[in-house]
Amino acid sequence: xxxxxxxxxxxxxxxxxxxxxxxxxxxxxxxxxxxxxxxxxxxxxxxxxxxxxxxxxxxxxxxxxxxxxxxxxxxxxxxxxxxxxxxxxxxxxxxxxxxxxxxxxxxxxxxxxxxxxxxxxxxxxxxxxxxxxxxxxxxxxxxxxxxxxxxxxxxxxxxxxxxxxxxxxxxxxxxxxxxxxxxxxxxxxxxxxxxxxxxxxxxxxxxxxxxxxxxxxxxxxxxxxxxxxxxxxxxxxxxxxxxxxxxxxxxxxxxxxxxxxxxxxxxxxxxxxxxxxxxxxxxxxxxxxxxxxxxxxxxxxxxxxxxxxxxxxxxxxxxxxxxxxxxxxxxxxxxxxxxxxxxxxxxxxxxxxxxxxxxxxxxxxxxxxxxxxxxxxxxxxxxxxxxxxxxxxxxxxxxxxxxxxxxxxxxxxxxxxx
Amino acid sequence: xxxxxxxxxxxxxxxxxxxxxxxxxxxxxxxxxxxxxxxxxxxxxxxxxxxxxxxxxxxxxxxxxxxxxxxxxxxxxxxxxxxxxxxxxxxxxxxxxxxxxxxxxxxxxxxxxxxxxxxxxxxxxxxxxxxxxxxxxxxxxxxxxxxxxxxxxxxxxxxxxxxxxxxxxxxxxxxxxxxxxxxxxxxxxxxxxxxxxxxxxxxxxxxxxxxxxxxxxxxxxxxxxxxxxxxxxxxxxx
Amino acid sequence: xxxxxxxxxxxxxxxxxxxxxxxxxxxxxxxxxxxxxxxxxxxxxxxxxxxxxxxxxxxxxxxxxxxxxxxxxxxxxxxxxxxxxxxxxxxxxxxxxxxxxxxxxxxxxxxxxxxxxxxxxxxxxxxxxxxxxxxxxxxxxxxxxxxxxxxxxxxxxxxxxxxxxxxxxxxxxxxxxxxxxxxxxxxxxxxxxxxxxxxxxxxxxxxxxxxxxxxxxxxxxxxxxxxxxxxxxxxxxxxxxxxxxxxxxxxxxxxx
Numbered sequence: 001x002x003x004x005x006x007x008x009x010x011x012x013x014x015x016x017x018x019x020x021x022x023x024x025x026x027x028x029x030x031x032x033x034x035x036x037x038x039x040x041x042x043x044x045x046x047x048x049x050x051x052x053x054x055x056x057x058x059x060x061x062x063x064x065x066x067x068x069x070x071x072x073x074x075x076x077x078x079x080x081x082x083x084x085x086x087x088x089x090x091x092x093x094x095x096x097x098x099x100x101x102x103x104x105x106x107x108x109x110x111x112x113x114x115x116x117x118x119x120x121x122x123x124x125x126x127x128x129x130x131x132x133x134x135x136x137x138x139x140x141x142x143x144x145x146x147x148x149x150x151x152x153x154x155x156x157x158x159x160x161x162x163x164x165x166x167x168x169x170x171x172x173x174x175x176x177x178x179x180x181x182x183x184x185x186x187x188x189x190x191x192x193x194x195x196x197x198x199x200x201x202x203x204x205x206x207x208x209x210x211x212x213x214x215x216x217x218x219x220x221x222x223x224x225x226x227x228x229x230x231x232x233x234x235x236x237x238x239x240x241x242x243x244x245x246x247x248x249x250x251x252x253x254x255x256x257x258x259x260x261x262x263x264x265x266x267x268x269x270x271x272x273x274x275x276x277x278x279x280x281x282x283x284x285x286x287x288x289x290x291x292x293x294x295x296x297x298x299x300x301x302x303x304x305x306x307x308x309x310x311x312x313x314x315x316x317x318x319x320x321x322x323x324x325x326x327x328x329x330x331x332x333x334x335x336x337x338x339x340x341x342x343x344x345x346x347x348x349x350x351x352x353x354x355x356x357x358x359x360x361x362x363x364x365x366x367x368x369x370x371x372x373x374x375x376x377x378x379x380x381x382x383x384x385x386x387x388x389x390x391x392x393x394x395x396x397x398x399x400x401x402x403x404x405x406x407x408x409x410x411x412x413x414x415x416x417x418x
Numbered sequence: 419x420x421x422x423x424x425x426x427x428x429x430x431x432x433x434x435x436x437x438x439x440x441x442x443x444x445x446x447x448x449x450x451x452x453x454x455x456x457x458x459x460x461x462x463x464x465x466x467x468x469x470x471x472x473x474x475x476x477x478x479x480x481x482x483x484x485x486x487x488x489x490x491x492x493x494x495x496x497x498x499x500x501x502x503x504x505x506x507x508x509x510x511x512x513x514x515x516x517x518x519x520x521x522x523x524x525x526x527x528x529x530x531x532x533x534x535x536x537x538x539x540x541x542x543x544x545x546x547x548x549x550x551x552x553x554x555x556x557x558x559x560x561x562x563x564x565x566x567x568x569x570x571x572x573x574x575x576x577x578x579x580x581x582x583x584x585x586x587x588x589x590x591x592x593x594x595x596x597x598x599x600x601x602x603x604x605x606x607x608x609x610x611x612x613x614x615x616x617x618x619x620x621x622x623x624x625x626x627x628x629x630x631x632x633x634x635x636x637x638x639x640x641x642x643x644x645x646x647x648x649x650x651x652x653x654x655x656x
Numbered sequence: 657x658x659x660x661x662x663x664x665x666x667x668x669x670x671x672x673x674x675x676x677x678x679x680x681x682x683x684x685x686x687x688x689x690x691x692x693x694x695x696x697x698x699x700x701x702x703x704x705x706x707x708x709x710x711x712x713x714x715x716x717x718x719x720x721x722x723x724x725x726x727x728x729x730x731x732x733x734x735x736x737x738x739x740x741x742x743x744x745x746x747x748x749x750x751x752x753x754x755x756x757x758x759x760x761x762x763x764x765x766x767x768x769x770x771x772x773x774x775x776x777x778x779x780x781x782x783x784x785x786x787x788x789x790x791x792x793x794x795x796x797x798x799x800x801x802x803x804x805x806x807x808x809x810x811x812x813x814x815x816x817x818x819x820x821x822x823x824x825x826x827x828x829x830x831x832x833x834x835x836x837x838x839x840x841x842x843x844x845x846x847x848x849x850x851x852x853x854x855x856x857x858x859x860x861x862x863x864x865x866x867x868x869x870x871x872x873x874x875x876x877x878x879x880x881x882x883x884x885x886x887x888x889x890x891x892x893x894x895x896x897x898x899x900x901x902x903x904x905x906x907x908x909x910x911x912x
Contacts (some may be wrong), residue, residue, distance in 0.1 A: 303865025326865035502727030
């Protein structure tokens with residue numbers, strides 16, 4: 001909690017620094033067709049630190065390099081067209097504020113990462129708000145920077161070739177970032193965070209990305225809240241990270257042979273709560289999850305709500321709703337020290353004689369067929385056949401294949417209102 | 419009218435008809451087809467109706483092959499041995515069903531329908547009727563379309579004496595109109611005053627086909643029953 | 657429908673068995689939609705009806721109906737009526753009344769609760785399976801004169817389509833699981849109309865799971881236009897071929 005407050009205070013400071021102090025203390029430079037200054041580069045050369053550059057409508061075919069703290073304001077969606085040459089806008093200064101631009105056509109290369117906007121190493125306090133990024137290789141590239149805010153941007157690309165297509169927001173080795181309310185479509189990864197810590201990702205809408213909607217690598221102590229990830233190639237991946245909070249997100253319709261709502265790969269001590277997983281091939285794929293806590297999530301209409309690989313241990317699943325999934329749980333081994341309690345399973349057929357809302361018979365969420373199809377996927381072809389039904393019934397009476405330690409001792413009789 | 423040429427019928431290994439040749443002329447004939455159980459009577463009738471396909475040989479009715487042409491049955495009225503009707507069909511609807519097969523005929527013969535008082539039970543379903551009543555329906559249906567040929571398989575079985583009498587009268591009346599009537603019966607005495615000709619079958623063969631007059635003359639008996647009994651005892655001795 | 661078919665149709669509709677069939681279908685369907693907390697579970701119950709109860713009922717009922725109509729058939733055949741016409745009337749009457757019972761019993765709740773592609777698919781499969789089962793029943797009934805043998809064959813047939821065939825296929829799948837036999841398994845399963853219907857419905861109800869893993873291979877195949885056309889051809893073939901054979905046999909059959 002203390003960390004959060006600290007973060008918020010810092011953010012507030014940078015906000016004040018950018019949008020309040022500069023306009024009051026410095027002059028305005030206007031850029032536009034027919035004005036004395038008609039390129040942004042010229043304006044930047046005449047500007048001093050803290051000046052505001054107001055850019056009028058039009059298309060500016062130039063590569064913009066910002067090397068001093070200025071405010072860049074676009075009026076009426078001015079377009080900065082990088083003409084497929086390198087980075088369109090590069091920031092080599094602290095406390096730059098950029099708002100209201102349409103930034104298009106960065107360079108495209110399979111060797112170098114070109115971006116619509118690049119925040120370079122060592123700078124801080126940069127705000128990128130309310131811009132549109134179109135047809136760039138990478139939308140926004142934040143490299144080794146701190147205290148930056150990337151908010152309210154619309155980022156998409158029509159580059160189809162995957163080797164030239166980059167991530168919409170790509171952050172490497174950063175601290176204290178806030179990435180919020182961005183609208184992201186059709187990039188490789190929606191938001192890519194590598195070695196990023198103490199950052200907040202919230203209220204973003206990420207869809208139709210080729211790979212992941214959100215991708216954490218080696219990033220610790222971050223949180224992402226209230227985001228929506230739909231129809232991405234593989235969903236959201238959180239890998240090799242620890243202490244990540246994942247709350248109130250929606251993961252839906254991530255469908256395909258290797259798709260999932262959320263991939264948890266070698267992560268530990270995270271909190272996954274109040275999320276909604278709907279219509280994914282796999283809701284959560286946990287591979288090497290350690291001491292994660294999952295509660296009050298809704299899993300509905302997924303092929304597999306949770307695939308728990310045998311390397312995952314000491315995770316707790318409590319008070320989740322499992323509704324209308326083809327399979328609720330599957331595993332490729334025996335569950336070791338994973339705890340299920342007080343979840344609502346719609347496939348549960350037990351009774352509640354003492355009327356305490358908890359079923360009197362323990363529930364074994366792992367079905368025989370989930371196990372069989374884990375080893376022989378083609379067996380899916382026999383699902384919902386009379387034969388499989390009979391086998392399933394037999395297995396319930398005399399368990400032979402499914403591990404017995406997969407059990408919810410206190411299954412809820414009613415779904416939770418979440 | 420009906421020409422039966424060298425008919426053979428096998429039911430798998432069972433040789434039911436062993437070369438039957440018969441010709442029935444039209445007009446004023448009532449032919450009694452008699453013989454012991456399993457002699458092939460019903461099979462022969464079914465061949466005429468094409469309910470059974472002969473293994474060999476053919477049945478021609480008015481120049482048409484019964485096996486290929488369903489129109490041959492336009493000439494025939496048939497009362498089967500034990501008729502069974504759709505159980506939920508009412509008497510009325512049963513008649514309507516059979517009529518609907520031949521919508522071109524407007525003038526139907528409803529004499530038996532009335533004399534059997536079937537109109538009184540017209541709303542009853544067939545499943546609720548007694549065996550005798552079902553036979554009455556079956557008989558009425560056989561005469562309904564004024565057929566040139568009437569085939570009656572055990573018509574009196576199950577009928578009460580009154581109904582039997584009505585049916586016999588009807589048969590005689592139709593015979594006098596020049597119809598060809600073919601009756602099978604186990605109870606030969608029932609045919610005494612009906613039959614003009616007798617066919618006697620045994621083990622899939624025709625033993626004889628004679629007019630009643632000739633038969634009585636040959637045997638010196640007064641009734642068909644007597645004549646048949648005499649022949650049978652004679653054959654036993656031989 | 658011609659006159660005879662219509663009479664048979666109303667005759668069957670008036671019989672208690674189709675009425676009971678209709679009531680049972682309606683009860684189970686309505687209860688499963690009303691009591692299950694989610695629509696997908698209701699649809700699953702209805703799917704099980706379509707896959708297991710419908711073929712059993714249609715097979716048994718059609719077989720028994722043909723045996724019980726023996727005298728009726730004799731009666732009509734002694735009229736100037738073509739055998740083919742009578743047989744097709746019987747088929748039309750039996751299958752229409754079974755379909756009606758299904759459509760009114762299960763179809764209405766399905767459409768009320770799931771007025772979409774899935775609902776229509778389940779109904780179409782129910783109708784298809786009814787027609788196929790009736791067709792097979794006609795073949796069984798025309799081939800065997802003994803009623804009890806015929807009924808036994810019908811039950812065997814149902815067991816084969818719903819259970820034995822899957823068991824054999826599953827055994828083969830596990831035996832040859834080292835080989836890439838996914839598509840072959842799909843094709844072989846499609847030869848069984850019950851499996852065909854099951855796969856088609858599963859493609860709707862469990863699409864998320866069907867898209868998973870190597871499952872994507874056969875989803876790709878099952879979802880393709882080619883396989884849709886193939887399914888349609890197989891379903892039609894299952895209706896037409898047994899019926900045509902039964903018709904041919906009936907054309908020459910001795911009505912004993």
